[in-house]
Amino acid sequence: MSAPAETTRLGHFLGPHGVQGGVKVYVLGDAEQLLALPRVWVEGRGWLRVRRADPLAPGVALHLAGITSREGAEDLRGLHLYAADADLPGLEEGRYYYHELRGLPVHAPDGERVAEVRDVVDAGHQDLLVVDHAGGEAFLPLQAPYVVVRTNGAGRPDAIVLTEDTPAGLLGEDTEEA
Known part of the structure; x- marks a missing residue:
């Protein structure tokens, strides 16, 4: 299952964060880009709604719909995640995705x-x-x-x-x- 067209790879999952399904993300680029996303496309899983995104130096901890345990978060380790290009926040002039x-x-x-x-x-x-x-x-x-x-x-x-x-x-x- 390859990423859909018009998506951009944001990084990959590092492993669990806490015991309630949070998962740490190694972010390519600016971690702030992930904080307002409504959904992400996860390799092998498809589109998942972002329930919560927390800044976690140097990356982000995501809480995704359907992932509610440490074990569920562990299953995401190493998988790539993507955002729909249209979902990415706008950038100031002179910066680009x-x-x-x-x-x-x-x-x-x-x-x-x-x-x-x-x-x-x-x-x-x-x-x-x-x-x-x-x-x-x-x-x-x-x-x-x-x-x-x-x-x-x-x-x-x-x-x-x-x-x-x-x-x-x-x-x-x-x-x-x-």
């Missing part, structure tokens, strides 16, 4: 379109853009000074721009000098 980057064009420093973002993955020490380009698939580090997320007039992402500092060869291009 990773799902907003999917489908964006990737431009070389000269403006040429060289790829398209398929997904964003959390690689632990840094996030990576998964991009499709003429030579196949590549992973681009989503970090300055290599990548700039260009925004439109409303402050929402509209393209990824590689800078002059981006190392050669990330998109499989030939790096040998002639």
Whole structure:
């Protein structure tokens, strides 16, 4: 059972929190995003209503409908959880969710379109853009000074721009000098 379309992975369950079904979540990104969600999609379980969400440094403890015991929470350990993109709270201008980057064009420093973002993955020490380009698939580090997320007039992402500092060869291009 794979996550539905138009969802964003929020993290994974770490294990029980208390004895009444609370479960700790390792959060990808900002834990505040989970506090107001009405529901989450749980790998292998489907959509579950959020009864309560408590801040728990550095993550969140969720209390989900149908999970009322420590044993029930234990059964969720290691499962991924997702939110419907439409359920995520709005962000201030200049900030964005990773799902907003999917489908964006990737431009070389000269403006040429060289790829398209398929997904964003959390690689632990840094996030990576998964991009499709003429030579196949590549992973681009989503970090300055290599990548700039260009925004439109409303402050929402509209393209990824590689800078002059981006190392050669990330998109499989030939790096040998002639």
